[in-house]
Amino acid sequence: MFSSHRTRSNLRVFGGSSHPQLTSAVAKKVGVRVGLTKLAKFANQETQVELKENVRGQDTYILQTGGGESPNDSLMELLFLINACKLSAAGEITVITPYYPYSKGDQKAGHRVPIASKLVADMIHKAGATYIMMLDPHTPQLEGFFNGPVDALLVEPLFCDWIRHMIPNWEQCVVVSPDEGAVKKSVSVANDLNLDFALIHNRLKASREEIRPKRYASYQGHFSNQLMIGRPIRSRMASNESEEANDDDPQNDVGICIKERIRQPSSSKSDAGIGCLSGSVNGRHVIMIDDMLDTGKTLRFAMEVLEREGAASVHFLATHGLFSAGCVDVVKSYDQDFLKAVVVTNSIPQDEVKKLLPSLHIIDVAGLIAEFVRRHHYRESVSVLSQFMPIRDEHQPDLVPERLASLRLAEGQVSGLIPDEGTSSAFEPSDALEDPIDEDTQGEQLADRQLMKIRKGFRLSSVCWD
Template identity: 30%
Template sequence: MFGNGNNNKLKIFSGRANRPLAEGIAKVLGVPLGRATLGDFPDQETSVRIDEDVRGRDVFIVQPTCTPVNQHLMELLIMLDAFKRASPARITAVLPYYGYARQDRKDKGRVPISAKLVANLITRAGADRVLALDLHAAQIQGFFDIPVDHLYAVKELAKHVRSLGIPQDELVVLSPDEGSIKKALDFQKNVGGQIAVANKQRTSATEIKHGHLIGAAVEGKRVVIYDDMISTAGTTVGAVNVAKHHGAKAVYVCATHGVLSGEAIKRLRDAPIDQLAITDSIPLPPEKQLPCIKVITVAALVANAIHRIHGNESISELFKDEPPIGK
């Protein structure tokens, strides 16, 4: 897609967390995926060896810190250390999914701010900059003392929703809780329709209780629920059930990160969801694949950002506001 013009010093490497995405990024950029040997010692310590010269190169390491989070995080840190000692010109940690992002503040006594700790670890391990996708909280960018480029998958997911051909007078974008209203509004700018919010009360770390709908009526409408991630799916399925209870004739769900932990797959399988669209920021293993799940790739989005970083061009150009749908 981009050709080889300014890519002669560009190197893309991948950890073991999501190699297919890294391969897709490299293909879009028109460069081969860098050669590195990753494995485990008999005692399960991570082994890393770079199999090509990276001196003076612009290195990008693709490694989402998804499940198993600690293993993939440690692998990223060891890769960063290995590359730092190989004298590249710059190292960028490409994090399609940032683990520990939900622990971003001290909301009760004697708890850690793990998102800040992980930022410190990545920086100290050797990263010169970070490229992240849909951080759970935007303020995490401030936890790093190095530049952070923050990407959003909203346009990729919005393009998919527009392809469904939902008439504008039938479309309602539903925020699954009050905390996701801004994300839902950004999404609605790209797909059109009306906006509504599902009132949520959390009863425990894994249990959610949904109540009323606020905003546009959903009776007889096609509802699209949008959020940045689906973890245990409690919030998502609760919002789906509320929409159905209020008369929605179809419910679609879009999320950037399909974490799908705990009881998520069972909940989603049993829920009245017409389609669930997630990106490939996190790999979807066979045991989590459901007929309703549609995977949207973010390889071109990340590749475009890498190309711009490598060429010292603006990333914000990728997210310039377009005229609202229907205006």
């Protein structure tokens, strides 16, 4: 059993080849150097991994993201790094995957397909991982695929901070979800900033011409006789000939079982579906939130709907920027006066995309990950990193002034962290401490949510150990 005494000297940070810049930035903010490893390929292109320093009994963190240029190689490299640490008697192994590999394979998309995300989770656990941390999982069920603890951090606080500082007159904007899958994230941002919300959803078209009788050839045998009681039994050939000859004859009811609604394949894009908007964006500036920007199909569809509905401009924010399958061309196809900005985090390397899209905005998540490492190493709560931080309408009175006064007296007077009058930023430079609302009272009333403005904060952009 290893010692429970934890200092910075018994912490190790390793990284794979998928995102060395992020690994270096996290290690620098944490206050340690990146662990020495040998990452190479054998002559037959198999992955080679070797640790070049001692990890016995150390609290070990391995940072490897998916979605890069070689996601399969990155995954194998991650598994080998985990197993190398396990076989080297590392104390605890925490895997940090800013973008979880194979995130979209979280359910069966057909009858004969694997659930890839679950399989990857099993391999990571089998390799020897103790804890898992990821940023903005594609779907909530990803957390349930693991047999151990999982921390899924959200980047909504970083999005809100960027919006407040980079979008002029953001108070007049409306937050839009591009599809049903991004509703929860979009609503969180809208509630945090006290903005209006709208939803884009896809509805398939259906017309009366699509309703036609479905005919089945009669079958001989006991099962067929039960279905066709009171009707003449014909051979398969005779039934098919009769159906072909009299398909349009309304009097011919041989083999007609039921009438079904059958959707015919659409020959045009407009026939395939139509975007419906729940909410109003006419003449307003839009902030669109999603978890990833992959092929750009969702973005294109949402932009067509917003243009049709009369939106003034669009800022698109996504956590993970994969930019695959011509997504860069999709972004370039829109006028910068309408698509004002595309914002992603550096959970995936964006160096090459930045060269193609100079207007791309990148939010750094190194501070968020470094603060997670610090809190996890010292066994502090990490829930505060993704805590909901609504902004109160200063024109409205406090819903529970007694509660606010007691919190200011009990928390602010001791720590000296009470914001000045009129301050609305949730990112106050201070020591990383717990939420002032204790566990017994959290979630009791919506009014308590309004008090998180005065919570003890921290700098996500530059975490310091000193």
